Amino acid sequence: MSRRFLAGALALAGCPDEPLVDEDVTFTDLGKFATTDEGVATVPWEAPEGVVSTEVFCGPYGFDTFATADAVTDPAGAAVYDDDAPFATGLRVGVLDDMLPVLVPVSPTLPASAGEWTLDLFVDASALPTTVTCGMVNRVGDVSADNSVDIAIVFVGVDGISAGMNATSGAGDASVQVALATLGDLWSGLGLSLGDVRYDDFGGDVATYSSIVGDEEFGELLRTAADEPELTFYFVQDIDLGDGASILGLSGGPPGIAAHGGTSKSGVVINVANIVASPDQVGLIMAHEGGHFLGLFHPTENDMSGEDPLGDTPVCATDTDADGTLTSAECADAGADNVMWPSAQVGTATTFSDDQAWVVARNPIVKP
Numbered sequence: 080m081s082r083r084f085l086a087g088a089l090a091l092a093g094c095p096d097e098p099l100v101d102e103d104v105t106f107t108d109l110g111k112f113a114t115t116d117e118g119v120a121t122v123p124w125e126a127p128e129g130v131v132s133t134e135v136f137c138g139p140y141g142f143d144t145f146a147t148a149d150a151v152t153d154p155a156g157a158a159v160y161d162d163d164a165p166f167a168t169g170l171r172v173g174v175l176d177d178m179l180p181v182l183v184p185v186s187p188t189l190p191a192s193a194g195e196w197t198l199d200l201f202v203d204a205s206a207l208p209t210t211v212t213c214g215m216v217n218r219v220g221d222v223s224a225d226n227s228v229d230i231a232i233v234f235v236g237v238d239g240i241s242a243g244m245n246a247t248s249g250a251g252d253a254s255v256q257v258a259l260a261t262l263g264d265l266w267s268g269l270g271l272s273l274g275d276v277r278y279d280d281f282g283g284d285v286a287t288y289s290s291i292v293g294d295e296e297f298g299e300l301l302r303t304a305a306d307e308p309e310l311t312f313y314f315v316q317d318i319d320l321g322d323g324a325s326i327l328g329l330s331g332g333p334p335g336i337a338a339h340g341g342t343s344k345s346g347v348v349i350n351v352a353n354i355v356a357s358p359d360q361v362g363l364i365m366a367h368e369g370g371h372f373l374g375l376f377h378p379t380e381n382d383m384s385g386e387d388p389l390g391d392t393p394v395c396a397t398d399t400d401a402d403g404t405l406t407s408a409e410c411a412d413a414g415a416d417n418v419m420w421p422s423a424q425v426g427t428a429t430t431f432s433d434d435q436a437w438v439v440a441r442n443p444i445v446k447p
Contacts, residue, residue, distance in 0.1 A: 151198055168189060221447045230275075235281040259276065311345065397409045416428060
């Protein structure tokens, strides 16, 4: 859905001191912003000198409410994203319910730069005007080709799947360790290694969240993520977004909200029902969905509705049987070997591109 309006908004709260996430990463609460009667809020955010990556996010506006970026403007005043032409630049905006994050960069063609950026956020609420709360995360400092990311694994009622799989046994659980080894092996193609691995048991309503049903339960589970510069993987028994079909994993991205917990985009949910029989598959799904969190998109969508903003990932248009859906076989030489291919398969999807590594190296939670 493409909507363009003249933007105008009122910031209702000021900007407090920036709390330190680590020595190079800061989070700032930007306060509340009101939309116009047409549903548009103008949200400025400031990237500091030496910025490596910058992310703004706004919400919550409700799981049944559509919202997107009408436009994003860089510090030079250039429109670097326009919802009327969403694939025209090096910026992509993921649209999922409840929160909208915008991360720069998600492509080498649009690096982060210091100064004031502007997001024109469109919220299709039933009652207008409405308000949203916004925040930003900035990373400064060094960038390296060899990086690490700390991860947390939160076990949500999966103790019966693999000999009492939980925070106590996780470090010694063979299936969990094979999945992590696969994740680490695949992410090595990004120049990314696993840093600290933290295991935790879910302290909330296990009966509800061990089998996720619908977007709202998914988002509410992610809201429980710790406010740490890490990537949280929730291990659950099932994920069903409402059509009765189980899916293997779902990310709060692309992109996720980095280095800040408590939002519906603060992590990744992984279905581990088959982890004993197929730990490599679970590791692949972790690598794929974790890649989304870190700012990577599908090289080509299965339904050919879009593509990522990267110059070195191939675009597949070989719909041999003309059924409107691209398969791994049809795109064997045009993206199916990439871990971010939308239907990535074990043994086939094993690679990342140089541009994908470039993007991930700059994510706020990635450590050089």
